[in-house]
Amino acid sequence: MNSMFTIFALAACLGAVAVVVSQSIARMAFWLIVSLGSVAGLFFLADADFVGATQLLIYVGGTLVLLVFGIMLTASGPYMKIETSPAETMVAGLIGLLFLFMVFSTISGVDWEVSKQQILAATGRPDPDQVVGFNDNSEGNTLRPLGFAVLGLRPDRDLASGQNTSPGYLLPFEIASVHLLVVLIGAAYLARAKRRRDVA
């Protein structure tokens, strides 16, 4: 549905611009929540249901709440404003617009169908739309293929013949688990309660 896509895309882009433009950190957090929620809507429209749900749960419901706590704990005085000078803002905005123009012209200069055929021909993989798989992802029911993929099985790819058994994503999954443990221990140690030192 193109209208839903337009709504979510506009909300995401305008929310991101509002994050850059806002002067108060709390308003930036609000616009970031709007932007990331709209990105989750875009994920749902792109048949990525599990990724969209994870985005809402972990990003909006976890990381952004963490950022809001950080804003609360590092709050400055009620009349103090931290602002960038207008010259810096203009230079940064100009460079950002040039960067966006460069990226967009690169995107629109590529023929994605031809590129897809070239990639399929170069790697020798069959077209995913014609492979006999266990579950098709076309309606967004990606939970079972994703669960199998992080366990190391790829039934969306390997059912037709015995060749090309892909390794799946078990190793990155385990690495991410250990990484999360290490990061949380480190963050808890870094943020432990210490005696606040006065500024010299």
Next chain:
Amino acid sequence: MQPSLENYLLVGAVLFVCGVVCMATKRNGIGVLMGVELVLNGANVNFVAFSKYSALGLDGQVFSLFVIVLAAAEAAVALAIALNFYNNHLTIDVDRGNKLKG
């Protein structure tokens, strides 16, 4: 009419550029972290778009899941660093962190 690949990529590009400008211009340390989150979300939109519209298939969505997990972990550590900065300088203004200036 369905949205095409370029529409998704444009949204991802706008998110990325806004994140980079946010990282470059904000003096509040938490503002810089918000720019990082925007950058990672722009990359995630790209991954999911290519997962749907090209031969990438399921791999794009798996990778975007890993990006979300790692972004959450990095936000936790970055916030711990920001709290330490605030405890030492009594301000979250990153321009005050100039003790190593030559």
